[in-house]
Amino acid sequence: xxxxxxxxxxxxxxxxxxxxxxxxxxxxxxxxxxxxxxxxxxxxxxxxxxxxxxxxxxxxxxxxxxxxxxxxxxxxxxxxxxxxxxxxxxxxxxxxxxxxxxxxxxxxxxxxxxxxxxxxxxxxxxxxxxxxxxxxxxxxxxxxxxxxxxxxxxxxxxxxxxxxxxxxxxxxxxxxxxxxxxxxxxxxxxxxxxxxxxxxxxxxxxxxxxxxxxxxxxxxxxxxxxxxxxxxxxxxxxxxxxxxxxxxxxxxxxxxxxxxxxxxxxxxxxxxxxxxxxxxxxxxxxxxxxxxxxxxxxxxxxxxxxxxxxxxxxxxxxxxxxxxxxxxxxxxxxxxxxxxxxxxxxxxxxxxxxxxxxxxxxxxxxxxxxxxxxxxxxxxxxxxxxxxxxxxxxxxxxxxxxxxxxxxxxxxxxxxxxxxxxxxxxxxxxxxxxxxxxxxxxxxxxxxxxxxxxxxxxxxxxxxxxxxxxxxxxxxxxxxxxxxxxxxxxxxxxxxxxxxxxxxxxxxxxxxxxxxxxxxxxxxxxxxxxxxxxxxxxxxxxxxxxxxxxxxxxxxxxxxxxxxxxxxxxxxxxxxxxxxxxxxxxxx
Ligand code: PEP
Ligand code: MG
Numbered sequence: 001x002x003x004x005x006x007x008x009x010x011x012x013x014x015x016x017x018x019x020x021x022x023x024x025x026x027x028x029x030x031x032x033x034x035x036x037x038x039x040x041x042x043x044x045x046x047x048x049x050x051x052x053x054x055x056x057x058x059x060x061x062x063x064x065x066x067x068x069x070x071x072x073x074x075x076x077x078x079x080x081x082x083x084x085x086x087x088x089x090x091x092x093x094x095x096x097x098x099x100x101x102x103x104x105x106x107x108x109x110x111x112x113x114x115x116x117x118x119x120x121x122x123x124x125x126x127x128x129x130x131x132x133x134x135x136x137x138x139x140x141x142x143x144x145x146x147x148x149x150x151x152x153x154x155x156x157x158x159x160x161x162x163x164x165x166x167x168x169x170x171x172x173x174x175x176x177x178x179x180x181x182x183x184x185x186x187x188x189x190x191x192x193x194x195x196x197x198x199x200x201x202x203x204x205x206x207x208x209x210x211x212x213x214x215x216x217x218x219x220x221x222x223x224x225x226x227x228x229x230x231x232x233x234x235x236x237x238x239x240x241x242x243x244x245x246x247x248x249x250x251x252x253x254x255x256x257x258x259x260x261x262x263x264x265x266x267x268x269x270x271x272x273x274x275x276x277x278x279x280x281x282x283x284x285x286x287x288x289x290x291x292x293x294x295x296x297x298x299x300x301x302x303x304x305x306x307x308x309x310x311x312x313x314x315x316x317x318x319x320x321x322x323x324x325x326x327x328x329x330x331x332x333x334x335x336x337x338x339x340x341x342x343x344x345x346x347x348x349x350x351x352x353x354x355x356x357x358x359x360x361x362x363x364x365x366x367x368x369x370x371x372x373x374x375x376x377x378x379x380x381x382x383x384x385x386x387x388x389x390x391x392x393x394x395x396x397x398x399x400x401x402x403x404x405x406x407x408x409x410x411x412x413x414x415x416x417x418x419x420x421x422x423x424x425x426x427x428x429x430x431x432x433x434x435x436x437x438x439x440x441x442x443x444x445x446x447x448x449x450x451x452x453x454x455x456x457x458x459x460x461x462x463x464x465x466x467x468x469x470x471x472x473x474x475x476x477x478x479x480x481x482x483x484x485x486x487x488x489x490x491x492x493x494x495x496x497x498x499x500x501x502x503x504x505x506x507x508x509x510x511x512x513x514x515x516x517x518x519x520x521x522x523x524x525x526x527x528x529x530x531x532x533x534x535x536x537x538x539x540x541x542x543x544x545x546x547x548x549x550x551x552x553x554x555x556x557x558x559x560x561x562x563x564x565x566x567x568x569x570x571x572x573x574x575x576x577x578x579x580x581x582x583x584x585x586x587x588x
Contacts, residue, residue, distance in 0.1 A: 009244065010242065010243070010244050010245050010246045010249060011225060011242070011243040011244065012240060012241070012242050012243075013219050013220075013221070013222060013225070013240065013241050013242075013243070014219070014239060014240055015194065015216040015217055015218045015219035015220075015222075015239050015240070015241065015483075016198070016199070016200055016216065016217050016218040016239050016483065016486050017215075017216050017235065017236045017237055017238055017239030017240075018198070018200050018202075018205035018208060018209070018215050018216065018217050018236065019205065019208035019209045019212075019213055019214055019215040019236045020209075020214065020236050020237045020260070021192070021212070021213075021214035021236050021237065021257070021260050021261075021264075022192075022214055022233065022234065022235050022236065022237065022253055022256050022257040022260055023169075023171055023191040023192025023213070023214040023233070023234040023236070023257075024169070024191075024231075024232075024233050024250065024253055024254060024257060025169035025170055025171040025191045025192065025231075025232065025234075026167070026169060026170055026171065026228075026229060026230070026231060026232070027170075027171055027173050027226050027227065027228055027229060027230040027231070027232050027243075028163075028166055028170045028171070028172055028173070028228050029173050029174065029223060029226060029227065029228045030163075030172050030173065030174040030177070030181075031174070037115035037116055037118065037119040037152045037155075037156075038113065038115050038116070038156070039112065039113065039115070039116040039119070040112070040113050040116070041111055041112055041113075042107075042111050042112065042113055043111075044111065047107060047108050047111065050107050050113060050114050051104050051107055051108070051114075053114050053155065054103055054104065054107065054114040054117070054118075054151075054155070056154075057114065057151050057154035057155045058094050058100060058151065060154045061094055061147070061150050061151055061154055062091060062094055062095075064150065064154075064320070065087050065090050065091050065094075066091075067320075069084055069087045069088075089143065090143065090146075090147055093143075093144070093147050094147065098125075099121060099122070099125065099144075099147070102121040102124070102125075103117045103118050103121045104117075106120060106121060114155050115152050115155045115156060118148055118151045118152055118155070119148065119152065121148075122144060122145065122147070122148035125144055126141055126144060126145065129141050129144070163181075163184050163185055163186065163189070163190060166186075166189045166190060167189065168188070168189050168191075169189075169191050170189055170190050170191065171190070171191060171192050171193060171194065171232050171234055172185065172190055172192075172193040172194075173193070173194050173195075173222060173223060173226050173232070174193070174195055174196075174223065175195065175196045175197065175223055176195055176196065176197045176198070177193060177195050177198070177204050178204065179202075179203040179204050179207055179290075179312070179316070180316045180317050181204075182203075182204050182207040182208065182211075183207065183290070183291055183313060183316050183317065184317065185211065185213065187211050187212065187213060190213065191213065191214070192213050192214040192215060192234040192236065193208065193213060193215050193234065194215065194216045194217070194219050194222060194232070194234050194241045195215075195216075195217045195218070195219065195222070196217075196218070196219055196220060196221070196222050196223060196483075197217065197218065197481070197482075197483050198217030198218055198481055198483055199217070199218070199479065199480045199481045199482055199483060199485075199486045199489060200217075200480070200486060200489060200519075201469040201472070201473075201480045201489070201518070201519050202217070202480055202481030203290075203481070204217070204481070205217060206288075206290065206469075206519065206541065207290050207291075208236075209522070209541040209543060209544070210288070210289070210290050210291070210294055210297075210541045210542070210543070211294070212297065212543050213236075214234050214235070214236030214237075215234065215236050216234055216235070216236055216239055216240065216241050217483060218483030218486055219241055222241065225243060226243050230243060230244055231243075231244055231245060231250075232244075232245075233245050233249070233250075233253045235253065235256075237260070264543075264546075267546035267547060267550060268300065268301070268546055270302070270546045270549050270550055270553075271300065271301060271302030271545075271546065272302070273549075273553070275548075275549045275552045275553070276552070276553065277531070277552055277553070277555055277556055277557045277560075278553070278554070278555060278556045279556040279557055279558055281531075281536070281557040282536070283531065283535075283536050283537070283538065283552050284304050284305070284515075284536065284537040284538070285302075285303065285304060285538055285539075285540070285545050285548060285549060285552075286303055286304055286305045286306060286307030286308075286344070286515070286517075286537065286538070286539040286540075287301060287303035287305075287306055287307065287539065287540065287541070287542040287545065288306075288307060288308040288309075288310070288517060288522075288539050288540055288541055288542075289306050289308070289309050289310065289334065289542075290310045290312070290313060291313050292313065292330070292331075292333050292334050294542065295333065295334060295337045295338075297542045297543065298337075298338075298542045299337065300542070301542035301543065301545040301546060302545060302546075302549075303341075303542055303545060304341060305338065305341040305342040305343065305344070306334065306338060306341075306342070306343040306344055306539075307344050307465065307515055307517050307537070307538070307539020307540075308344055308346055308403065308465065308517040308539050309331075309334060309343055309344060309345045309346060310346055310349065311331075311345055311346055311347060311348055311349075311387070312348065312349060312350065313330075314326075314327055314330050314331070314348075314387075315348060315350065321383060322386075323386060324386040324387075324389045324390045324393075325390075327386065327387060327390035328390045328393045328394055331345065331390065331391070331394045332394055332397060335394045335395075335397045335398040335400060336397055336398065338398055339398065340398055340399065341398070341399075342398075342399045342400065342401060343398065343399070343400050343401070344400070344401040344402075344403050344442070344465065344539075345391050345394075345400055345401070345402060345403065346403040346404070346405050346444070347374070347377055347384065347387050347388070347391075347402065347403070347404055347405065348373070348376065348377060348383070348384075348387060348405075349372070349373045349405035349406065350372060350373070350376055351367050351368075351370060351371060351372020351373055351375075351376055368473070368474075368479065372406060373404075373405035373406030374404050374405055374406050374407055374408075374412050374416065375406070375412075377404075377416070378412065378415055378416065378419075381419060384416075384419060385419060385422070385423050385426075388402070388419065388420050388423045389423050389426070389427060389432075391439065392423065392424065392427060392432075392434055392435065392438070392439065393427070393432060393433075393434075395434070395435035395438075395439050396433050396434065396435050399435075399439075400435070400439045401439050401440045401441075401442060401462075401463065402420070402439050402440070402441045402442070403442050403443070403444060403465055404416055404441070404442070404443050404444065405444045405446070405467070406444060406446055406447060406467075406470065407443040407444060407445075407447070407450050407457065408447045408449050408450055409449070409450075409453070410453065410456045410457055410459070410460050413441075413443055413457060413460045413461060414460060416441070417441055417460070420441060424438060440462035440463055441461065441462050442461050442462050442463035442464060442465060442512075442513075443457055443461045443464060443465070444464075444465050444466070444467040444470075444517075445457070445464050445465070445466045445467065445471065445499075445503045446466070446467030446468075446469070446470035446471045446474070446518070447470070447471070447474055448471065448474055448475045448499055450503075451471065451499035451500070451502055451503045452499070452502070454502055454503040454506035454507070455506045455509070455510075457506075458506045458507055458509070458510035458512055459510065461512060462512060463507075463512050463513040463514065463515075464503060464506075464507045464512060464513070464514040464515070465514075465515050465516075465517045465539070466500055466503055466504070466514065466515070466516045466517065466518065467517060467518045468491050468496070468500065468516060468518025468519065468520040468521070469518040469519055470518070471491075471496060471499060471500070471518065472489060472490070472491045472493070472496050472518075473489070475493070475495050475496050475499060476488065476489065476490070476493055476495070476496070490573050491518075491519075491520050491526075492526075492573045492576045492577050492580075493573045494568075494570065494571050494572075494573065494576065497529075497533075497567070497568065497576070498568070500516070500533065501533050501534075501568060504533055504534045504535060505534070508534060513537065514535065514537070515535065515537035515538060515539055516530055516535055516537075516538050516539070517538075517539035517540075519540075521538040521539055521540045521548070522538075522540030522541050522544030522545075522548060523544070523548075524544075524547045524548050524550070524551040524584075525580060525581070525584055526580065527548050527551040527552060527555070528551070528555050528560040528563060528564070528580070528583050528584065528587070529560070529563075529564055529567060529580055531552070531555070531557055531560045531561075531564075532557070532560035532561045532562075532563055532564025532565070532567075533564050533568075534561075551584075551587065554587040554588070555587050559583075560583075563579070563580075563583050566579065567579050567580065
């Protein structure tokens with residue numbers, strides 16, 4: 001007999017809509033701390049080979065921990081020592097311990113695969129530790145989980161596919177989704193997500209927009225109010241989630257979803273026409289890319305090039321560093337697919353909310369202000385050189401530009417150029433073919449100090465890309481991924497606008513190209529302002545290109561410049577927003 005599920009209360013929760021569109025689907029509550037492993041039964045004849053596979057995974061883990069320990073040894077002071085002790089403890093956990101014995105007997109007795117055996121054994125250890133009510137042991141639980149994850153990763157020989165066995169139309173609900181987790185979402189099965197934490201321009205939000213997944217972040221108390229299997233609506237346009245919607249609400253949101261998709265399809269026809277203002281000024285619209293899987297969307301949107309390839313994807317969801325050859329192979333498809341259109345490759349921007357502990361294993365006490373981006377590259381020159389060499393090598397396939405993140409001083413750029421020159425010489429000696437001319441070397445303007453020193457930077461740089469996300473964060477001292485201050489994060493603050501204007505003018509005076517590649521560039525509401533300030537090149541999530549192009553084709557530069565000048569005399573962000581809205585309303 002079929003059991004009827006009692007209808008649940010329809011609940012509506014507010015958050016911050018960070019990627020537009022509407023998803024209607026089934027909830028999958030994701031626990032970031034949980035172990036994800038394939039599970040299946042094995043034949044008796046496979047017990048030996050499964051135990052061998054496990055022994056190899058343990059050996060690999062020992063080697064990885066050894067490498068980490070050597071790196072930790074080079075860290076200054078107590079941090080290196082502490083990390084060394086921790087890694088010793090990890091190695092002990094793996095040498096003939098209860099964990100190893102337990103996994104082997106599970107494989108033999110329960111006849112399950114090694115990944116499942118690890119997962120169950122770790123689960124039992126965690127339960128035993130939790131029952132001891134000892135704060136020291138409670139602290140070790142994270143370590144045990146970490147070891148389990150490492151073993152499972154070694155067994156599957158791939159990043160943990162946390163979202164690999166989901167059905168179609170799944171909505172991920174979780175406390176927090178890291179950019180690396182977001183990179184694992186498959187838009188074929190996942191149709192949207194909602195989280196308790198996060199800000200509008202956090203990297204997770206940016207990835208949601210790039211993948212075209214409706215998303216709402218900062219929904220307080222969300223995970224306590226839903227269970228896997230519930231029906232949910234994520235309205236990324238209005239910033240709401242509706243849990244267990246009633247029939248009427250479901251019908252309404254399905255219609256809104258259909259309208260949204262129809263509108264998006266209609267806009268996509270604009271890809272055939274150029275971005276030209278009514279008074280004939282041509283604007284170049286490029287795409288930002290976080291993952292090579294976005295190539296099709298980038299081409300479909302009619303991007304004229306890639307204005308920002310965030311190379312963090314090369315380093316995500318793995319615990320070793322890719323060498324030069326591997327980086328070439330990972331970037332090659334992007335440059336090839338762009339087929340002669342320029343690709344701006346940004347060197348690694350680890351740190352902040354991205355790949356926090358990639359190198360050295362130590363998390364900075366204040367990651368946004370710590371050893372991130374270019375600082376990290378200059379501190380780990382071998383890593384930087386491998387990346388520069390790989391970029392130079394893909395530059396033979398198609399035109400590339402090299403972009404340095406988070407430059408703060410001209411010295412950093414000078415130092416980076418010196419390293420680039422050395423890499424060029426080394427590749428020459430290895431007789432590796434190089435692009436001729438060599439790729440331009442540009443800088444992100446995303447630190448207030450860099451904007452204020454834009455004249456000096458323009459003297460050394462081949463081009464500027466203005467990163468308004470970090471520029472807003474650092475100018476206003478507001479963490480871009482913190483939902484508790486998200487309402488204060490406002491790129492229309494006059495201080496931010498003045499820094500943008502100043503940088504644009506410095507680039508024009510020096511005669512170097514300048515673009516905006518932060519999220520402001522993809523917001524059609526702000527297009528008249530950016531063009532009025534003098535920008536003729538914008539780079540954005542490819543999903544935004546049609547909307548921005550439509551706005552460009554509606555406006556005249558003459559009128560936009562006049563309005564921008566008036567706006568720049570204002571000091572109140574709300575009034576600036578109102579002036580922009582007036583202008584946009586007159587265009588539509
Ligand atoms: C920015 O800061 O505006 C930017 C484009 O870089 P990211 O968002 O990757 O920090
Ligand atoms: Mg940035």
